[in-house]
Amino acid sequence: MTITKTADGDTLTIAVEGWLDTLTSPQFHDAVQELDGAKNVVLDFGGVGYISSAGLRETVALFRRVTANGGEFSVRRVMPAVMDVFTTTGFDKKLDIRG
Amino acid sequence: MKRTGTLINKTYRNLLVSTLAMTASMYLSSIVDGILVGQILGTMELSAINLTYSISFLKNIPIAMFTFGGNTLAIMYKGKRDNKKADTVFSISFWSGILSSVLIAVIGIALTVPTASILGQKNAELESLIAAYLIPLWVLTPLTALNNQTAAFARTDGLKKLATALPITANVINLFCDWLYMAVFGWGIAGAGWATVTGYLLGSFLVLGYFKSKTRTVHFTREAWKKLKLMGKILSTGLPSALIYVCNFLRLFFTNAIILSATGTAGTKIASVSFSLNSLCFIFIEGATMTLLPVLGALYGERDIKGQKLALRYGMLVTVGLSVIILIVSELFPLPLAAMYGLTDPKITAVFRVTFRIMSINIPILAVIYVMRTFFQATKQKWLANILVVLDGFATVVPLMYAFSKIDIYWLWASFPVSKAVTVVITVIVLVIYKNAKRKDNYLLINGEDGQVLDFSIHNNIEEATGAAHKTVEFCEENGVEKNLSHNIGVAVEELCVNTAKYAAKSQSDSVDIFVKVSDKSIVLRLRDNGNIFNPTEYQDDTGREVTGLKLVRSLTSSIEYNRVIGFNVTVVTVNR
Numbered sequence A: 001m002t003i004t005k006t007a008d009g010d011t012l013t014i015a016v017e018g019w020l021d022t023l024t025s026p027q028f029h030d031a032v033q034e035l036d037g038a039k040n041v042v043l044d045f046g047g048v049g050y051i052s053s054a055g056l057r058e059t060v061a062l063f064r065r066v067t068a069n070g071g072e073f074s075v076r077r078v079m080p081a082v083m084d085v086f087t088t089t090g091f092d093k094k095l096d097i098r099g
Numbered sequence B: 001m002k003r004t005g006t007l008i009n010k011t012y013r014n015l016l017v018s019t020l021a022m023t024a025s026m027y028l029s030s031i032v033d034g035i036l037v038g039q040i041l042g043t044m045e046l047s048a049i050n051l052t053y054s055i056s057f058l059k060n061i062p063i064a065m066f067t068f069g070g071n072t073l074a075i076m077y078k079g080k081r082d083n084k085k086a087d088t089v090f091s092i093s094f095w096s097g098i099l100s101s102v103l104i105a106v107i108g109i110a111l112t113v114p115t116a117s118i119l120g121q122k123n124a125e126l127e128s129l130i131a132a133y134l135i136p137l138w139v140l141t142p143l144t145a146l147n148n149q150t151a152a153f154a155r156t157d158g159l160k161k162l163a164t165a166l167p168i169t170a171n172v173i174n175l176f177c178d179w180l181y182m183a184v185f186g187w188g189i190a191g192a193g194w195a196t197v198t199g200y201l202l203g204s205f206l207v208l209g210y211f212k213s214k215t216r217t218v219h220f221t222r223e224a225w226k227k228l229k230l231m232g233k234i235l236s237t238g239l240p241s242a243l244i245y246v247c248n249f250l251r252l253f254f255t256n257a258i259i260l261s262a263t264g265t266a267g268t269k270i271a272s273v274s275f276s277l278n279s280l281c282f283i284f285i286e287g288a289t290m291t292l293l294p295v296l297g298a299l300y301g302e303r304d305i306k307g308q309k310l311a312l313r314y315g316m317l318v319t320v321g322l323s324v325i326i327l328i329v330s331e332l333f334p335l336p337l338a339a340m341y342g343l344t345d346p347k348i349t350a351v352f353r354v355t356f357r358i359m360s361i362n363i364p365i366l367a368v369i370y371v372m373r374t375f376f377q378a379t380k381q382k383w384l385a386n387i388l389v390v391l392d393g394f395a396t397v398v399p400l401m402y403a404f405s406k407i408d409i410y411w412l413w414a415s416f417p418v419s420k421a422v423t424v425v426i427t428v429i430v431l432v433i434y435k436n437a438k439r440k441d442n443y444l445l446i447n448g449e450d451g452q453v454l455d456f457s458i459h460n461n462i463e464e465a466t467g468a469a470h471k472t473v474e475f476c477e478e479n480g481v482e483k484n485l486s487h488n489i490g491v492a493v494e495e496l497c498v499n500t501a502k503y504a505a506k507s508q509s510d511s512v513d514i515f516v517k518v519s520d521k522s523i524v525l526r527l528r529d530n531g532n533i534f535n536p537t538e539y540q541d542d543t544g545r546e547v548t549g550l551k552l553v554r555s556l557t558s559s560i561e562y563n564r565v566i567g568f569n570v571t572v573v574t575v576n577r
Helices: A025-031 A053-068 A080-089 B006-040 B043-051 B053-081 B083-110 B112-120 B124-156 B158-183 B190-212 B222-226 B230-301 B303-331 B334-340 B346-360 B361-376 B382-395 B397-404 B410-440 B463-478 B483-504 B549-556
Strands: A002-008 A011-020 A040-051 A071-075 B452-460 B510-518 B522-529 B559-567 B568-576
Touching: A011 A053, A025 A053, A025 B053, A040 A053, A040 B483, A053 A071, A053 A080, A053 B053, A053 B410, A053 B522, A053 B549, A071 B043, A080 B361, A080 B483, A080 B549, A080 B559, B006 B043, B006 B124, B006 B190, B006 B230, B006 B303, B006 B510, B043 B112, B043 B230, B053 B230, B053 B559, B083 B112, B083 B124, B083 B230, B112 B124, B112 B230, B112 B397, B112 B483, B124 B158, B124 B190, B124 B361, B158 B190, B190 B510, B222 B522, B230 B303, B230 B334, B230 B346, B230 B361, B230 B382, B230 B397, B230 B410, B230 B510, B303 B334, B303 B346, B303 B361, B334 B346, B334 B510, B346 B361, B346 B410, B382 B397, B397 B410, B452 B463, B463 B483, B463 B510, B483 B510, B483 B549, B483 B568
Parallel strands: A011 A040, A040 A071
Antiparallel strands: A002 A011, B452 B510, B510 B522, B522 B568, B559 B568
């Protein structure tokens, strides 16, 4: 899994590429601990073809952390199969998430 | 990642010891009684015991029918996740086994005098000895039914210690009482029989351990009495096992007659020792194949074709391996084996040394026949199983022995290996003809899967769980499954394997078998492991987490079913298209 961070003012875009599963989610967890002082976070899921509960938990945890600090959190370029997981679990209603 | 037999082989090995203990109990009581009687009482009493061997087979017919019929059928229903029917089969077969054994015991006791007269062949001394031994032998029948049926279900429920302890306890007490009743109390030949009864009676207290066990998976149900039509299925499933005893009874009856008329009393002495030693080989061959029966039954119930082939291969390997060991011992040490029974007359042992070696060649062929018979029995190809039993047990050996007895005593004993070889040849011809006539996929006459199948095994750890998910998604997409459904099946594989690794795995070397079938209407995923009981349909996550693997699987799939069968956790997930 490849994680690329791009800062633009108050907003940090985190582009993820690969599978977000039980094995890779600890890597994601470590990568998003430091938000480089950004208030808002955009997760670019354009390269994520698969997400399991471990990946979903990390995404939701990041969302809670960012919004708790008054920031905005969004997930963009979500592939249909991954979007299905967010929709089925009802997180599409809690998160700002788009395909 | 390939489908391996690791999981099935491990379960087979786990079941093997307790099954061997059970088959040993079925044969050893009469063998040990015979040896001890020969040592303590004398040769006349030993002859009387030998003449009752056919009755031992006769009384085991209903027991084998209900024990193996009921046990195999119950496991098949559990394999199909029909626990109600499994309970019904358990209730019917258990009580029918007890009642029929009581009935046959009552009839047997009532007919003691005429039975002793037939077996004793008008020898008054022999007749009275046989009659004295027959009464405890018949009394033993219901106790054997109780112990063997309980041991069979305990074994397939994973209660291996209990299943092993039951027959061992009974036989250890039997041995002690043999000495006590015959040597100390002076009860004579009847003492040998009552010693066996005492052993089984005290051993049957262990039965309570099974019925008190919280982990047993079959239970008595009153509904059973409304569904007695299942009796037919139980009997037809158990028939090949029971047929072995029928054929053994008939074979012993006829071969004894041929041997006596062709070779006289010296030949009869050779026969009694040879048959008794042959019973020792049955302990291993029958034990190894009876272990295979529930394993194959469960795999057949799950329609796991690859698993059936893997189990057959491993079962064949173990059974033939054991039989070769017995063959080597028989070929190397015929005289010490004969001496165990007190057969030391040089004139007789000179002949026995040759005849026993000739006869023993049949052992590995017998192993092949037994494994194939078990396979056909478990895969519901009963007609083939029955053909094998009748050919092997009776139809080939008796005519061949009669014909060969006209030549000399060595040819007479060659009828055993020759008849086994003839049985194998006839069976192969039948299989080839049937395969071609019915256009079956293989010579085992089992059909392949309808649909695209992915069948592989992983180690029971988190690292390999995600690899399995990758492989599954790839396979589904290659076979035209919609991307989102492929993803969901992949998630199900990962989550369930991760849960198994976390909560059920006993060791890192354990395996998980994964099976995915893509058909037009659905994608079916089946996971099997041999870890601790872990039911994903009932598991309540108490970690307080908002997102859990099992919740996700439940929401992404159409159905999840779980079953615990012969120590396997089997989870089946379906995603409708």
